Amino acid sequence: MSAITLKSVKKRYQKSLVVHGVDVTIEQGEFVVILGPSGCGKSTLLRMIAGLEEISEGEILIGGKVVNDLEPRERGCAMVFQNYALYPHMTVAGNIGYALKVAGMKRVQRDAKVLAVATSVGLETFLDRRPGQLSGGQRQRVAMARAMVREPKVFLFDEPFSNLDAKLRVAMRSEVRRLHRDLGVTSVFVTHDQTEAMTLADRLIIMNAGKVEQVGTPSEVYHRPASRFVADFIGSPAMNLIEGVFDAHGFFNYGKDGRLPVDLGSRMAGRKVSLGVRPEAVRRAQPGTSGAIAATVDYVEELGASRLIYASNNGHQIIAVDTSSATIPTGSQLHFTFAEQDMHLFAAEDGRRIDTGIADPRRSSSPANDLTIKA
Ligand code: ADP
Ligand code: MG
Numbered sequence: 001m002s003a004i005t006l007k008s009v010k011k012r013y014q015k016s017l018v019v020h021g022v023d024v025t026i027e028q029g030e031f032v033v034i035l036g037p038s039g040c041g042k043s044t045l046l047r048m049i050a051g052l053e054e055i056s057e058g059e060i061l062i063g064g065k066v067v068n069d070l071e072p073r074e075r076g077c078a079m080v081f082q083n084y085a086l087y088p089h090m091t092v093a094g095n096i097g098y099a100l101k102v103a104g105m106k107r108v109q110r111d112a113k114v115l116a117v118a119t120s121v122g123l124e125t126f127l128d129r130r131p132g133q134l135s136g137g138q139r140q141r142v143a144m145a146r147a148m149v150r151e152p153k154v155f156l157f158d159e160p161f162s163n164l165d166a167k168l169r170v171a172m173r174s175e176v177r178r179l180h181r182d183l184g185v186t187s188v189f190v191t192h193d194q195t196e197a198m199t200l201a202d203r204l205i206i207m208n209a210g211k212v213e214q215v216g217t218p219s220e221v222y223h224r225p226a227s228r229f230v231a232d233f234i235g236s237p238a239m240n241l242i243e244g245v246f247d248a249h250g251f252f253n254y255g256k257d258g259r260l261p262v263d264l265g266s267r268m269a270g271r272k273v274s275l276g277v278r279p280e281a282v283r284r285a286q287p288g289t290s291g292a293i294a295a296t297v298d299y300v301e302e303l304g305a306s307r308l309i310y311a312s313n314n315g316h317q318i319i320a321v322d323t324s325s326a327t328i329p330t331g332s333q334l335h336f337t338f339a340e341q342d343m344h345l346f347a348a349e350d351g352r353r354i355d356t357g358i359a360d361p362r363r364s365s366s367p368a369n370d371l372t373i374k375a
Helices: 044-051 090-100 107-120 136-148 167-183 195-198 218-223 230-231
Strands: 006-011 017-028 032-034 055-060 077-082 152-158 184-193 203-208 211-216 240-246 251-254 258-263 271-276 283-284 291-301 307-313 316-322 334-336 343-347
Touching: 006 211, 006 343, 017 044, 017 055, 017 107, 017 203, 017 211, 032 044, 044 055, 044 077, 044 152, 044 184, 090 107, 090 136, 107 136, 136 167, 167 195, 184 195, 203 218, 203 230, 211 218, 211 230, 230 240, 230 271, 230 343, 240 258, 240 316, 271 334, 283 316, 283 343, 291 316, 307 334
Parallel strands: 032 184, 032 203, 077 152, 152 184
Antiparallel strands: 006 017, 006 055, 203 211, 240 251, 240 271, 251 258, 271 343, 283 334, 291 307, 291 334, 307 316
């Protein structure tokens, strides 16, 4: 088990900077997920930790030791990829035990070790099969067992489940979580799938275009996104985000003539921001409620336990989660409000979060704290 520290780690390919100075410490035994859209530099960062890619600037430490100049095999990392890269002509046992054989471990010892590891991932009855005779999920397990058998200090996963169907991905996710609980090995897992990331991670490193946007627990990145990018990327359906500007009269002005009473006092007057509210924090209001946003229903999506209302106001789409059973015809007018502490603000200049000084949005909203209504 080992902590991993990245100090101003950069990667340049020719002239283009693809990883812009990453500073982060992954604690010993922690499960950290690197999450971001395709092409943002996740694999590059992971491969630099593994030693498969040279770093252009900065330092990487594993277990307190600088590993910049160490070969991949000297770093104590085991990597699991999306394309499992199993040897097709070898059996499951052969694939799992290959590294031990190369290292010169005796047959008897090796067989015992292979059996133990195979059993821990549910492969004990498949030891004599070849990869071609296995399902995608079983092959993925062989790849994991092959990594585990080396008893690495660090597990590195690069989108290992992207080839699997939805159900299997969920099953593999809990398997990886269980293995991590049992083995306690420091793990770094790369994915572009936010659900996978949120369910697996102790902490997430959210990346965008080679930069780290936020490092935080799933709850932190969801409830206090550090940037507009994170706010938009995490959560499904995505957060409602409206661009506008505050005035000195206690209003948020958006679109052609949208005016929302949000009194943040004079300090925000003239500030251009994105105002965000999660769909589940948007509440239905009675018609005539002053300060409520009137919107026309475009369509309703049934999800079973709840439904999503897609409505528009002043050219902006508003998505609201609705748990009532009332009929909502397309084209009807609804009114929406939200509690002040459920509001997120991001500066227009750089997309960074603006602290409004309003209580933590994680606390449940109470009607008493609803927006200051200005008639
Ligand atoms: P991700 O894993 O997040 O999808 P990558 O780390 O694979 O992203 O790639 C990050 C960026 O670096 C991309 O723009 C990609 O085109 C570029 N890149 C990756 N490998 C190379 C390479 N060997 N040469 C030049 N550019 C590369
Ligand atoms: Mg990648």
